[in-house]
Amino acid sequence: MSASMIFGAQNVSWPLLPSLILVPVATVLVLLVLPKSRPDYLKVVALAGTSVTGALSAYLLWAFNKSDGGLQFVVREAWVEDLGLQWFLAVDGISLFLVVLTGLLFPVTILATDPHHDHKPYYIWLTLLMAGTMGVFMALDMLLFFVFFEVVLVPMYFLIGGWGHGNRVYAALKFFIFTMAGSALMLVALVSTAVLTARSTGNPLTFDVVELAQTQTLGRTAEILIFLAFALGFAVKVPLFPLHTWLPDAHTEAPTAGSVILAGVMLKLGAYGYIRFGLYLFPNAAHSLAWLFLTLAVVGIVYGAVVATMQTDLKRLVAYSSVAHMGFIILGIFAFNSLALQGAVIQMVNHGLSTGALFILVGWIYERRHTREISALGGLQRSAPLFAGIFTLVMLSSIGLPGLNGFVGEFLILIGAFQTVQWFAVVATTGVILAALYLLWAFQRVFHGTPDGENAKMADLRVSELFSIVPLLALIVFLGIYPKPVLERIEPAVNQLLAHVEANVQELDQQEPEAPPVPAGVQQLTEALEGTETGGEGE
Amino acid sequence: MNTLFAQEAQIPDIEWSLIWPLLILSLAGVILITITSLVPRTRTGSFPAAFTAASAITAAMFIPSTVARVNDQQLVNGRAEFYVLARSIAVDNFTLFITGVICLAVAMSAFLLDDYLRREGLESPEWYALLMLSASGGVLLASAEDLIVAFVGLEILSIAVYVLAALHLRRSESQEAGFKYFVLGALSSAIFLYGIALVYGATGSTNLRGINDSMFAVNDRGLVPAQDSSLLLVGIAFMLVGFAFKVSAAPFHIWTPDVYQGAPSPVVGFMASGVKVAAFAGFLRVFLYGFSDLQEEWLPIVAALAVITLVVGSFVAVVQTNIKRMMAYSSITHAGFMLIGLHSATKDGLGGSGGPEILGSSAILFYLFSYSVMVLGTFAVITVMGRTGDGQHSIDSYRALARSQPLLAGLFVVLLFAQAGIPFTSGFVAKFRVILAASEDQNYVLAGVAMLAAVVGAYLYLRVVVAMFLEDETDDAVDVAAADAGDSEPIDVPPAVLTVLVISVVVTLALGVLPDLGGSFLDNAAATLTQLRD
Structure with a gap:
């Protein structure tokens, strides 16, 4: 597979994806210096910052090349060269809409809800959360993904604990510890993936998801164990039965904004993880x-x-x-x-x-x-x-x-x-x-x-x-x-x-049972949904 | 005249210029006592603290030039170390790195001590003199190429700290802490010394190179153990106990919670940073270099120590209510992480191009530095929060701190999350490096245990965060009464303490975002550790 097929053409000449993280971070810096006695200013600034990010994500949608199934808008910068870490951001058709959803839900949430007290830290945490969530969906370096995956816990923890209802402290702690416990072994797993791959290929250590997915040199047992460690972290996040017990507490006690973001965006971190780090990175283990x-x-x-x-x-x-x-x-x-x-x-x-x-x-x-x-x-x-x-x-x-x-x-x-x-x-x-x-x-x-x-x-x-x-x-x-x-x-x-x-x-071929024939009506409906027959370009 | 001169030239040429930091730290302690003995005790003001910080900074200023000399020599003849004082002290990048961390700990502790002593009405120069002497012992231990010198360093380091722990004359807890620390410490020193004696008996040398060389001899059957290995193994085991005590690894950690709770808060900050760093440095040099050929024997013990330390440290921390005891268990848990780094820093028989060892060595050095910075900032907060009498360390006294002292709480929360290992702090990078090194070394179980312990440990820091940010002062009537009785003294954050705190937070965040900041020094120091054996 050639590089151009994987990465696609560079759609824009400026770093669009980093700006989706940096605009919220810059907004947080502005919020930090604003006086806490003026909640109206704080709300306007937070709304403006998240809206600009949302607009950028809408622009991303527009500039996205829809016929290309590979990664687009690729940004790569070395982070720690010795350890093979990089700032590797990109989107494809799968993560694109999650990025756009994040860009949409945050301004809507800020507009629709009011914290009633402590406005300044509320808007700071919410805006910081946006930066972190954007990072998770765009990161294609395993460690960078993990970094964002973990760091979003902190603002959400404060949002639930600080502005929640009734049993908020318990709910916040449960949320934090459950999620952290789930992803604890994920760090070991991702490091092991990089180490084992580097050992078998003889290449320098890398955490690059695309490169690791193309290599596929793990032994079967190793792959299954590593996949399970990843899957545990995602299962808590999704949440999959029986690891869901934190969710009713966290959702119920969280303030409205917390619930919206938690359900709207953060649960998807787990599902997205299954696609990117399950199916893509460990296809054998995921399939078996x-x-x-x-x-x-x-x-x-x-x-x-x-x-x-x-x-x-x-x-x-x-x-x-x-x-x-x-x-x-x-x-x-x-x-x-x-x-x-x-x-x-x-x-x-x-x-x-x-x-x-x-x-x-x-x-x-x-x-x-x-x-x-x-x-x-x-x-x-x-x-x-x-x-x-x-x-x-x-x-x-x-x-x-x-x-x-x-x-x-x-x-x-x-x-x-x-x-x-x-x-x-x-x-x-x-x-x-x-x-x-x-x-x-x-x-x-x-x-x-x-x-x-x-x-x-x-x-x-x-x-x-x-x-x-x-x-x-x-x-x-x-x-x-x-x-x-x-x-x-x-x-x-x-x-x-x-x-x-x-x-x-x-x-795959031997195991797969013969697919039952799809009834004609269903076939038509499916095609209509996908628009393959109409082929039109829209209104 | 000429012959006399020739005879004088027989005196070994000592390169004093290479050990300036060691000399400055020990001489400055003596000079400080001498100067201040001439002035009435009440008139010294902030002079002792300023003098101490200046001495530590001066000592640290000799590090870059010495590093340059070491690196120059490596270019010339491939050896990245100098030996001074009859091959009893090694000056290499590792020594210099540890020296830098210890100097930093001394300077920051001096800043904390100044306002602390004024608040407690205990101003006297002995604190600072002991601090510097202890630091000089630490530098000596880190650079010791000879077991006798290592023991002398260890004792200078420890005895000064025993006294410091007991020096809060009006608190009986402080006396108790000092006494406990002394009795248990003396016992461990005795065991350590006995270990040295046994090692000497088995190998006929106290010099690390001599020990290393004498372990195996070549005869017609190839490489075989050259001496009575049971004697040697017992000696190594005793020395391992001595080091495990000093780095507070379980099950030799029993002293830690009591001493941390009782000792004056700024002194605990130094114990958790400077003393721990020095003890680990000695541990690394003696075991990775001197006993490297017998690592099959002692590595499983280090692995077991690491697991026990992680489990005990993280689980027992959960039930604590005193913040200094919490930090004691936290420091035990972090020692467990460092032990994994040490475990991975050993040569593995699997071949490879020196990758895993370098990763292990650099992981533990990064961990030592970043943890020292974090813990000094943490104890800056604890010093302030203890208020007059240094007694208010219940977690309840941190309630709603975010309302009364938002800046203090905001800075503290960064350090707490850093110790919990949250990304974008140096604590995460340290944890990641250890996990990476352990994985390279194929110790997945150790890595997994460490991560699970980190989660349990995170609960500890979150409890403090909950108290500061999520609980109100007036949660129930009992606390209100308690607040009226004792908490009435306002929290006072002196500029010097704030400086320490800000430096600590900035370094913690900077290393979290740019983990390879100043990386070549760290890498060279780590490389030294692995090259020593070649």
């Missing part, structure tokens, strides 16, 4: 252990949905729904099928949009009513009709109603998974039904009926609030109707990744 992750994924789908149904706290319900939704994404990743993997990638974006919006809406309910108990709420549709309408739209997107974004991802995942891992897909489908159950039931209890007391007086959305959530709603609808611009950028990267897996998994 796929059964494990498929099982955990479908258990998570059903378990998350069942537990969500039982919740009495609205925010906790949304938190458990994340466990179920992330299960779909993992199912799509380990189905080793192009459609399923494309579905997993787009579902990451969809989940970020719809769950992010749900958390914002639940946060607004809490601000108005000072409770999240479903039993204490009721009839809000009468007092806040606009609010109820928007909640309906977001909820339906989360359920996966056709025409909204959630459907596209789940459908692709299920179609793809059905071709390779039929029975897992069958079980996962029940998750779609259960999602309708718990969300509709909760909606019914919160919004239907006759409001009493406080509920009758609940204020509807303010213009500023409406303004902050409209971008999310617009994307929810747009991606539901016309996902092609996203899918056509994801597809080349996914196909290139699967070609890489196929080239490296020796026993």
Whole structure:
């Protein structure tokens, strides 16, 4: 494979990717010198900094070469030469939309939420978190990835602990220690990968993901052990059943901004990790252990949905729904099928949009009513009709109603998974039904009926609030109707990744059962979704 | 006249200029006592502290020129070391690196001591004299090429610190700490000395090169052990115990929590930095050089020590409520990491082009430097927070510090996260280097244990962060009462302490972002450690 095929052409002449990290960092420096007595200035500066970063990520989307499945916008600088560390940043069709999602969700969150106290550190941590998250999605040096992966814990820890509710300190500690424990062995694993590869090739030590993925010299046992160490770290982050117990606590106790970012962006760090450091770096191990992750994924789908149904706290319900939704994404990743993997990638974006919006809406309910108990709420549709309408739209997107974004991802995942891992897909489908159950039931209890007391007086959305959530709603609808611009950028990267897996998994052909024929109607629908038949360039 | 001159020339030519740092540190201590004895005790002011810091900086200023001489000589004849005083002291990049760290620790401790002694009403020059003498012992230990000299260095280093630990005359805990440290330290010194005697008995030499040369002899069966190896092994084991005690490796760590808790806070800062660095330096030189041929025998013991140290240090730390005890266990855990570095710095039989050893040596040296800087900053905070009487070290007294002292809390939190090994601090780079060295050495289990211990250890630092940032002062009525009773004294951060703290934070962050800052000195020092055996 030639270098130009891997890296693609340089799309822009200036360092676009580093600026996605450096603009938030510069914003933090400005925030540090601002007086803490002026929360309005602080908010404007934080919003401006994150919006500029968001605009840069939108520009990235525009400048991205959609026919190229390789890495683009590559930036490489030596960091520690002796140890082979480098600042290696790049995006491909898989990470592109996660970067854009990050660029979108942070300004929206800052606009939509208010910390109520200690504004200065709040905006500093939030902006710093943006820099760190951008770094994780763009880093292609293993150690650099790990550095960002770990460092994002600190701002999130302070956000949960400093501005959270009730049991915030416990939730923050649990979040930090769980995640750190998960990734502890990851450092050993990534160092071992570099060391073992360098030893077998005789080349100098390198942590370059692309180079290591092309080499593939690890022995089978080593590869499986190393993959498991990586997978443990990601499994905590995703979270996969049974390592999910930190998530309900962290989500429920976190302030709204924390929940939005945690669900919208940070859970994707784990799923993205499985793609980049599982499938790509250790294709053999990932393929032979796929059964494990498929099982955990479908258990998570059903378990998350069942537990969500039982919740009495609205925010906790949304938190458990994340466990179920992330299960779909993992199912799509380990189905080793192009459609399923494309579905997993787009579902990451969809989940970020719809769950992010749900958390914002639940946060607004809490601000108005000072409770999240479903039993204490009721009839809000009468007092806040606009609010109820928007909640309906977001909820339906989360359920996966056709025409909204959630459907596209789940459908692709299920179609793809059905071709390779039929029975897992069958079980996962029940998750779609259960999602309708718990969300509709909760909606019914919160919004239907006759409001009493406080509920009758609940204020509807303010213009500023409406303004902050409209971008999310617009994307929810747009991606539901016309996902092609996203899918056509994801597809080349996914196909290139699967070609890489196929080239490296020796026993793939013998092990793979004959794919069941796809019904004609499904085929047409799939093609329509992908826009392969229309082939048009858009509106 | 001419013959007399010729006879005088028989006196070995001692290159005093090579050991200026050692001479300056020990002479400055004596000079300081002499000068201040002529002036009334109350009139000395900040002079002793300034004199000490100036002496340490002067001593450190001789390092670059000596490094240049060492490197020049390496270009000429390939040997990167000088030997002085009848081959009992080696001056090489390793010695000079350790000397630099010790000088830094002395200067920063002197800054901390000045305001501390004024606050406690204990101003007297003995503290500084003992500090410098202890440092000179440390430099001697780090450069010792002979076991007798190593023992002398170790004793100078230790005895001065025993006294320093007990020097807070009004606190009984301080006396107790000094006494405990002395009794246990003396026992370990005795064991260490007995070890030296046994090694001498087995090899007929106290010189490291002599010991190394005498271990194997070539005869018709090839390379065979040249002497009674059981005697030698017992000697090595005893010396290992002595060093393990000094670096506070479990199970020889029992003294550490009590001494750290009782000793005056700035002195503990020096114990955790200067003393630990010197002890590790001696450990490295004696074992990696003198006993390198027997490493199959002692390496498993070092590995076991490392595992026990990591587990004990991290798990016992969790239940502590006194911040100085916490830092004691934290320092034990970090010693475990350093022991892994030492383990990886040994020559492995797997071949390879010297890669793993260099990684191990540079990992431990980087760790020693970055940990010293972090821990001195940490004890700068603890010194301030102890307030008059040096007694308020409960974690509760750190509650809501972020509200009352945002700058102090903000700087402290960087050091705490650095010790927890969070990226973009030197603590992460140190941890990464150790893991890398261990992986190169194929000790994946050691690396894994170290990382898991680091997670448990992180809980310790997070508890302090929680207290400072996430808890309110008025969490319950009991604490309010306690606050009224004792905490009423405001926290005073003198400029000198703030300077130490800022330097420590800046270095910690700078090394985290640019890990190879000033790397060639570190690499040369690490290379020295591996070349000594060739």
